[in-house]
Amino acid sequence: MNAPRLAVLHRPHGAAGLREIFAASRGLCEPHLVLRQEVAEQDPEILRTAPSFFPVSVCTGDDVTSAVRDMSAAGLVTFHDAELEHVDAALTALGLPGRSLIDDAWDKLVQRRAFESAGCSAIRAVPVDRAEDLHNAVARIGLPAVLKPRRAAGGGGVAFIGTEADVQHQLDRRTRWNGLLLETRIPSSAHPSGVGWLGDFVSVETASVGTDRRHLAVFDKVPVSVVARAGHDGADAVDVTGDVTPSRLPAPAHRAVLDATSAALDALGVRDRVTHTELRIGSDGAEVIEVNGRVGGHLARVLRLVGGPDLIGQALTVALGVSPAPAPETAPGYALGLFAPFPDRTGPVLSSVSRADLRALPGVVGVDEVARQGAARQDTGGRIANLTLRAPDSETLDRYVREVSSGLAGLFAADGMRDDPWLLRLAGGPLEDRRPSHAD
Known part of the structure; x- marks a missing residue:
């Protein structure tokens, strides 16, 4: 019996690369890659590498529907946030699994209104599409608040508005206003475990087959790095870090986190999709930050380190409207994906650090990326490195985090990491001036 054909609307730098999709599809489906013409023109290398893995179709313009219809695909999925609306339009036109019951379900303003209507959130939000809308929005929402794009990922375009001076900064500096919202800022808190280096938010990966919700994994988070007024177009520099x-x-x-996630997915009418839900946790429960209609970035590799469910394979299976096999029990221990940002994301990299230097740090089992001396810091998205760590227990993980923080401070001292507040929090105190040797 032939495996079902599944269209994958692809875009580089999503939550799954070509090799991951290829490996996860074995025995599940026959993937056919679809590229919008704009994506193919922006990254022509993908047309040279992708045919080694899959058949490839390039859409005429943005006509994803015709491309998927022509290949007689039984389903369609994407692993990139920027392609979600194109996927949803094709799913609706072709009657394929995966379409949410409300329109524009990944629009953050639509989500806030759906959550409020369902009674599962008290966070208020209003649209901001022009500079003159901001004062009215502040008057309605109050301060503190968050100004952010209705469609974006990874903290891009976000500004925390706490004072009238912050409002004026936005009016003076921001040039692109269409498609924003202002919402009540969810109060910051501490992780309920009492572990000081963990952030006050989590994410939940969920496989929905029809209305059946299977929560595959809950991830704690390394605290977000925020540098006020250092982002593009008047925004703060906001970076997720691990x-x-x-x-x-x-x-x-x-349990509160899982219940809040299920309520949010019900409010959005999510069907036949793997989703990534982010929630802030505090003394009075869990509050949904946002729901993303695809696998969370970087998470599949971390979950693999503890033998957890294959998020990519789950997404491929669910996109066909098929219930995936039960997730395996995870292995003992902890896995951490850490992507440490530069304090200043502008200018060139000053430190000379190799992959071997990073692999010598305690607990490090993978180095996916390292900033190269002389290159622009933005070449790595403003990150000094992208690491994975494995620890046998929580006490060892805490020690590894302190020691890796100290090691990163020494390795990237020339780039200001020894004085970085974000890294100081992870280290739990003053940082050693130490560059690890390969014998450590």
């Missing part, structure tokens, strides 16, 4: 599994949430908080 994911930890399994979560160290106490049982009541863990």
Whole structure:
């Protein structure tokens, strides 16, 4: 029996690369890659590499629907946030699994209104499409608030508005206003576990087959790095910095997170899709930040380190409207994906650091990226490195995080890492001036 054909609307730098999709599809489906013409023109290298893995079709313009219809695909999926609306339009036109019951389900303003209507969130949000809308929005929402794009990922375009001076900064500096929203800022808190280096938010990966919700994994987070007014177009520089599994949430908080995730997915009418839901956790429960209609970035590699479910394979299976096999029990221990940002994302990299230097740090089992001396810091998205760590238990993980923080401070001292507040929090105090040797 032939495997079902599945269209994958691809774009580089998503949550799954070509090799990951190829490996996950074995025995599940026959992937056919679809590229919008704009994507193919922006990254012509993909047309040279992708045919080694899959058949490839390039759309005429943005006509994803025709491309998927012509290949007689039984389903369609994407692993990139920027392609979600194109996928949803094709799913609706072709009657394929995966379409949410409400329109524009990944629009953050639509989500806020759906959550409010369902009674699962008290966070208020209003649209901001022109500079003159901002004062009215502040008057309605109050301060503190968050100004952010209705469609974006990874903290891009976000500004935390706490004072009238912050409002004026946006009016003076921001040039692109269409498609923003202002929402109540969810109060910051501490991770309920009491672990000081963990952030106050988590994410949940969920496989929905029809209305059946299977929560595959809960990830704790390394605190977000925020540099006020240092982002593009008047925004703050906001960077997500890491994911930890399994979560160290106490049982009541863990249950509250799963309940809030299910309520949010129900409110959006999510069907036949793997989703990534981010939630802030505090003393009064869990509040949904946003729901993303695809696998979370970087998470599949972290979950593999503890033998967890294959998020890519789950997404491929669910996109066909098929219930995936039960997830395996995870292995003992902890896995951490850490992508440490530069304090200043502008200018060239000053430190000379090799992959071998990073692999010598305690607990490091993978180095996916390292900033190269002389290159622009933005070449790596403003990150000094992208690491994965493995620890046998929570006490060892905490020690590894302190020691890796100290090691990164020494390795990237020329780039200001020894004085970086974000890194100081991970280290739990003053940082050693130490460059690790390969014998450590």
